[in-house]
Amino acid sequence: MKIPVYLDYHATTPVDPQVLETMLPYFTQVFGNAASRNHEYGWTAEAAVEKARGQIAALIGATDKEIIFTSGATESNNLAITGVAEMYKDKGKHIITSAIEHKAVLDTCLALEQKGYEISYVPVDSTGRVDLVELRKLIRPDTILVSIMFANNEIGSINPVAEIGKLCKEKGVLFHTDAVQAAGKAEIDVQAQGIDLLSLTAHKIYGPKGVGALYVRRKGPRVRLSPIVHGGGHERGMRSGTLNVPGIVGFGKAAELAKKYLPEETARVKRLCDRLWAGIQEQLDEVYLNGHPEYRLPNNLNVSFAFVEGESLMMGMKELAVSSGSACTSASLEPSYVLKSIGVGEDLAHTSIRFGLGRFTTEEEIDFALKKVVATVRKLRDLSPLYEMVKEGIDLKSIAWTGHH
Amino acid sequence: MAYTNKVIDHYENPRNVGALDKNKENVGTGLVGAPECGDVMKLQVEIDEETNVIKDAKFKTFGCGSAIASSSLATEWIKGKTIDEALAIKNTQIVEELSLPPIKIHCSVLAEDAIKAAIGDYLKKKEIKNGSTGGDKA
Numbered sequence: 001m002k003i004p005v006y007l008d009y010h011a012t013t014p015v016d017p018q019v020l021e022t023m024l025p026y027f028t029q030v031f032g033n034a035a036s037r038n039h040e041y042g043w044t045a046e047a048a049v050e051k052a053r054g055q056i057a058a059l060i061g062a063t064d065k066e067i068i069f070t071s072g073a074t075e076s077n078n079l080a081i082t083g084v085a086e087m088y089k090d091k092g093k094h095i096i097t098s099a100i101e102h103k104a105v106l107d108t109c110l111a112l113e114q115k116g117y118e119i120s121y122v123p124v125d126s127t128g129r130v131d132l133v134e135l136r137k138l139i140r141p142d143t144i145l146v147s148i149m150f151a152n153n154e155i156g157s158i159n160p161v162a163e164i165g166k167l168c169k170e171k172g173v174l175f176h177t178d179a180v181q182a183a184g185k186a187e188i189d190v191q192a193q194g195i196d197l198l199s200l201t202a203h204k205i206y207g208p209k210g211v212g213a214l215y216v217r218r219k220g221p222r223v224r225l226s227p228i229v230h231g232g233g234h235e236r237g238m239r240s241g242t243l244n245v246p247g248i249v250g251f252g253k254a255a256e257l258a259k260k261y262l263p264e265e266t267a268r269v270k271r272l273c274d275r276l277w278a279g280i281q282e283q284l285d286e287v288y289l290n291g292h293p294e295y296r297l298p299n300n301l302n303v304s305f306a307f308v309e310g311e312s313l314m315m316g317m318k319e320l321a322v323s324s325g326s327a328c329t330s331a332s333l334e335p336s337y338v339l340k341s342i343g344v345g346e347d348l349a350h351t352s353i354r355f356g357l358g359r360f361t362t363e364e365e366i367d368f369a370l371k372k373v374v375a376t377v378r379k380l381r382d383l384s385p386l387y388e389m390v391k392e393g394i395d396l397k398s399i400a401w402t403g404h405h
Numbered sequence: 406m407a408y409t410n411k412v413i414d415h416y417e418n419p420r421n422v423g424a425l426d427k428n429k430e431n432v433g434t435g436l437v438g439a440p441e442c443g444d445v446m447k448l449q450v451e452i453d454e455e456t457n458v459i460k461d462a463k464f465k466t467f468g469c470g471s472a473i474a475s476s477s478l479a480t481e482w483i484k485g486k487t488i489d490e491a492l493a494i495k496n497t498q499i500v501e502e503l504s505l506p507p508i509k510i511h512c513s514v515l516a517e518d519a520i521k522a523a524i525g526d527y528l529k530k531k532e533i534k535n536g537s538t539g540g541d542k543a
Contacts, residue, residue: 309468316416326443388424401445402438
């Protein structure tokens with residue numbers, strides 16, 4: 001067992017050895033530029049790219065030509081939202097998103113707001129899922145795009161994507177979804193789910209960093225995008241720049257494996273997640289699950305350990321690589337905006353830990369993690385004036401606190 | 406967050422953790438911070454009423470590593486000091502001793518506040534007691 005135990009698969013994943021092996025020849029032997037149309041080096045590189053396009057399309061139920069390669073999901077989200085906004089601005093300048101999107105979506109929307117677009121935020125419920133009734137109310141004749149994530153990166157909640165897709169079709173509005181966390185962990189079918197644009201990245205599905213994709217629907221409707229990167233007209237003119245062939249080949253292989261392993265892997269990882277959560281609940285009081293109990297990523301466990309601050313908790317279990325929604329772990333000193341948006345009080349937001357399990361997580365690691373978590377929480381609760389007060393029967397809300405910020 | 410060894414040492418082996426009997430006349434209790442802000446410190450002092458020397462100090466802290474270290478260090482420093490000496494401790498001394506980064510300076514401010522609150526609580530108790538004694542005499 002390798003220490004620290006890696007339980008941060010939402011942040012990134014290791015490259016699967018099979019993926020790496022597939023990539024290697026494309027650095028030194030098949031090194032051609034996929035845009036070189038008149039010699040063998042270019043043709044073999046192009047063929048490899050096209051194969052990968054097919055593998056990625058198959059993971060999400062799309063066709064090859066609908067996949068545009070990018071540098072990663074941040075670029076995919078930027079391209080989808082800015083590209084639609086620019087292309088369809090004559091139809092309208094209203095975009096709908098949710099408050100718990102990734103910053104790549106939120107900050108893109110903020111940038112558009114500066115340019116005269118209007119952004120509405122559809123509320124999410126206390127489990128982090130979009131409210132469909134509210135979404136319907138927000139759609140207007142000048143709405144051009146709805147951008148709602150497939151699954152949340154912090155709390156793992158999976159949105160009612162098919163219902164959102166259906167609503168958008170009915171209203172004639174384009175639907176973009178950031179599916180970075182869902183890929184390989186939830187069934188994605190752009191046809192059945194009515195998705196028009198979908199962002200992916202390789203490094204969350206055991207592929208390399210620095211390569212992503214945007215699915216852009218070609219039929220019913222044909223989605224057009226204004227490019228944000230200008231140049232040689234690669235990728236149907238939507239994204240210029242020499243293709244990262246080894247990265248794309250690795251992405252393709254990673255997508256193929258994700259599709260192949262999905263049923264078995266999600267079941268296995270969910271079992272481990274359930275084991276961890278059951279153990280935590282058995283041995284500790286005052287622990288709260290953040291997100292939805294059922295509609296959640298199989299590999300996500302986000303827990304608030306009341307009366308224990310998240311950063312000090314992570315400090316006490318440095319044999320585990322996890323992440324926290326605590327303010328003290330962020331540069332801004334603000335606790336997680338996702339937890340805040342779903343109504344988790346700031347006191348509990350400070351105590352949250354995100355466990356992200358993955359392909360290489362073992363039962364031994366989970367049992368080790370459980371022991372570490374329980375021991376550290378107990379130690380810090382012995383040190384916590386809040387836990388002491390609650391045990392004495394004092395209502396913390398009755399105290400006149402002297403906050404600094 | 407990359408912490409110095411001193412912070413890690415105080416975090417892993419916090420000094421003077423625990424509680425004193427808050428109902429005792431010569432014990433002062435300070436509770437500062439807020440759960441919403443992510444840090445709460447409870448610091449207690451037991452005073453020798455003849456000499457004004459802090460005989461004992463205990464703390465409990467909810468907060469990040471620097472908050473725990475700041476309060477642990479504070480208890481270590483004030484033990485054996487007189488009230489006036491303890492009140493003279495500045496947060497900047499804690500920052501310096503623990504080499505806290507700028508983003509964690511508020512933890513040291515909170516520790517200074519905790520010392521002042523605990524001693525303040527003791528002085529208030531004493532004042533009330535003396536006040537009532539004086540009343541009896543009159």
